[in-house]
Amino acid sequence: MDDVPSLSLAFLGDAVYAVYIRTFLIKEKPYLKPEQLHREANKLVSARAQSEALLYLKNEGILSPDEWDIAKKARNKSSATRAKNATIKEYRNASGIEALIGWLELHDAQDRIDVLMEKIIERGRDDDE
Template identity: 45%
Template sequence: METGLENLKELFHLEDRDLRTYSPLTLAYIGDGVYELVIRTILVKHGNCPVNQLHKRASSLVKASAQSAMMEILEPMLTPEELAVYKRGRNAHSPTMAKHATMADYRRATGFEALMGYLYLKEDFLRIFQLVRAGIPEDKI
């Protein structure tokens, strides 16, 4: 049985690329979706509840300020490779900015999302889950 992204790669004829060649904003683009899906999965697996409640809970965890706060917890736990990816994402200059975030929070959140994207494309799903678990206080889920 194939695991990870193998089926997706096979069905769409996708080739592996050197992850170092991806721009940090491209990594953040996919990382945003990955993190959102992880959070939604956690919330849904906790039990059925109204969709508007799910949305409110998810929104509170995926907003830039929440991701920025997570990075304060996670940064000391990162490997040198992960820290380098995070810093590339954090220091990338995006043409847009979140509506309800400080520039510092937005930059740290972009770094976090770049890290999530990098780990996803690297197919290191366990590490994604470990970092999300470590970064979110128990009472927030």
């Protein structure tokens, strides 16, 4: 399982990340209309937000060295394409956090995903204030 390509891990991690955020929003704000939920989710799931989340987790010492290596490897292998509202660097960082989440998912590390996603959501809340 450790030979799964970084971009495949990012593909999986993108889905896990999005479901986690959507689940959080439904629990936190069940009264929002679908278009409002979509806007709220995009604040946390956009390439820019994911890039900021990865750098936050790294700079705060929340990621282990192995986790950072997984994210960094994916970041460096990301394609030259980018999201329409993000820089190439942000897009690559987003691929890094997605790959890490995908790797954790494949290794049945749900507890660790929970910790990382809770930190990301807390940080997002702090930014809103």
